[in-house]
Amino acid sequence: MREPTASGRPAARPAPASQQTMRRQNLGLVLQQVAAGAADGAxxxxxxxxxxxxLTRAAVSSLVEELIGAGLLAELPPAPSGRVGRPGTALTLDPRGPAGLGAEIGVEHLAACLVDLRGEARVWRRVPADNRGRPPGAVLADLAALLRATAxxxxxxxxAGLGVAVPGLVGAxxxxxxxxxxxxxxxxxxxxxLRSALRRAGAPELAALPAEADNEANLGGLAELWLGGHGGAGDFVHISAESGVGAALIVSGRLxxxxxxxxxxxxxxPVEPDGxxxxxxxxxxxxxYAGERAVLAAAGAGPRRGEGGLPGGAGAGTGGRGDWIALVxxxxxxxxxxxxxxxxxAGTALGTAVAGAVNLIDPAAVILGGGYAELGEWLLPAMRRELAARVTVRPWSDDWLAASSLGRRGPLLGAAVGVVRAIVEDPGRFTG
Known part of the structure; x- marks a missing residue:
C-alpha cells in the first residue's frame, strides 16, 4: 500500500526510469569505478x-566504448598478469579529455589553472595583483586575460567549465x-x-562555459576532501586564511x-566579547587576533637591516603589501x-574558536589550510594547547589537528577539480 502524502492522498508512483536515463546513470557508474581505481593506483x-x-560484462564493454569515443576514457597497454590467456586491458581517465578551468581572485593576487580529467594540474599561473579597493571591472578584466593565456x-x-574562488560571501x-x-x-x-570580460578579451569560447563562483574557504575544503589524502574521513573542519579567516564544514562527505x-x-x-x-x-x-592585520601588528612591521621587512612596513619588497604569509x-x-x-x-585565538566548533559538530579532524598551513609549525602548538583545555566532554587527540598538504593551492584546485568531478559523476552530457 502506498504511503499517504501530507494532504492525505496516496503518493504517486515514481515514474519508471527510461532506457536513456538508465544508460546515463550506468555511464556515470562505470566512469566513477574507473576513476576510483585510477586514484588508488590500480x-x-x-x-x-x-x-x-x-553490470554485465557486455553492458560494461558497450558503455566503455561510448566513454572512449567521447574522450572520457582511455585504454592502457596490456600488462602481463602471469595467468594463461589474453591479459585484460586496464582503463583510465583520458588525460586529453574535458578539462576544468579554475580561477582565483585574491586580495593580493590573481590565479588560474587547468586540470585534466584526472584532477592533475596541467597549467598553473599566479600573478601578484593589489586588488584591495580596485573596481571589480578592472579586476575581472585582468582575470579574463589570465584565463585566456592559461587555456x-x-x-x-x-x-568544459569554469570555477571561480572569491574571498567573500558568494551566492553559489x-x-x-x-x-x-x-x-x-x-x-x-x-x-x-567575468563572462563579459572574457568576451572583450577575445575568448568567447571561455565566456560560454558553464561557470560558478564560490567562497575560497569552501573550495579549499572541497579540495581537501577530494585531494587531501585523509584516509576517506568525511567529517572535518577546514580552516584557511589569506587576508581573512574562513572555514569549510565537511559533513558526511559533503560541504x-x-x-x-x-x-x-x-x-x-568572537573570541573576546569586549575585544x-x-x-x-x-x-x-x-x-x-589571527587575521593578517592582527598578526602583522603584533609582530611589528619594521624591516630588519638589509631586508624589505614585513608587508605593511616601509620597503616591503614584493609589491603592494607583499606575501605576508611567506615573510612571517x-x-x-x-x-x-x-x-x-x-x-x-594567533594560535591561541584559533584554538579558542575551533574548540567551539569541535564541541558543536564533533568532526573527525581539524585541518589547517590556506596560508595557515605554511605557518602550522608555530600555530599548531598553541591550538593544541587550547583544544586540550576546552574540548573536555568528548574524546580529543592532538593527532586530529593537522596542516594541509595543499596549502594555498587548495581554493584554486577546488575550483578547477569541481568541474571535472561533475563530469565524472554525470558524463552523459559529454557522450553521443
Missing part, C-alpha cells in the same frame, strides 16, 4: 568494473558576490562580469553550506621573538 579492467558495479597554454585540452548559484570586505566589493555579479549558504564564517566568531572592533561591526572577532614564516624560522609571539597569540 586502473581496473572491464571485467573488474563489471564485478564492482554489478592557450594547453591547446590539447578542452575546458547566482555567482553574485554579496560581500567581500577585504576587496571592498558588495553585490558584484562576478560570474556575469555544509547552512540555510542561506553562508556557513563557515569562522573569522567573525577590538572588527570591520564587520562586531567586537573581538577571531580575525582581530621566514621571520619565524629565523627565530624572531616578536613574530613567534604573534603566531602563538
Amino acid at each position: 586502473p581496473p579492467s572491464r571485467a573488474e568494473v563489471a564485478a564492482a558495479s554489478g 592557450a597554454e594547453a591547446p590539447g585540452l578542452r575546458p 548559484e547566482s555567482g553574485l558576490v554579496r560581500r567581500a570586505a577585504n576587496l571592498g566589493w558588495s553585490d558584484v555579479p562576478a560570474v556575469a562580469g 555544509f553550506r547552512g540555510a542561506r549558504g553562508f556557513a563557515g564564517e569562522l573569522g567573525h566568531v 577590538p572592533p572588527c570591520a564587520c561591526g562586531a567586537r573581538g572577532c577571531l580575525e582581530q 614564516a621566514d621571520r619565524a624560522a629565523d627565530g624572531d621573538p616578536a613574530v613567534r609571539a604573534a603566531l602563538d597569540r
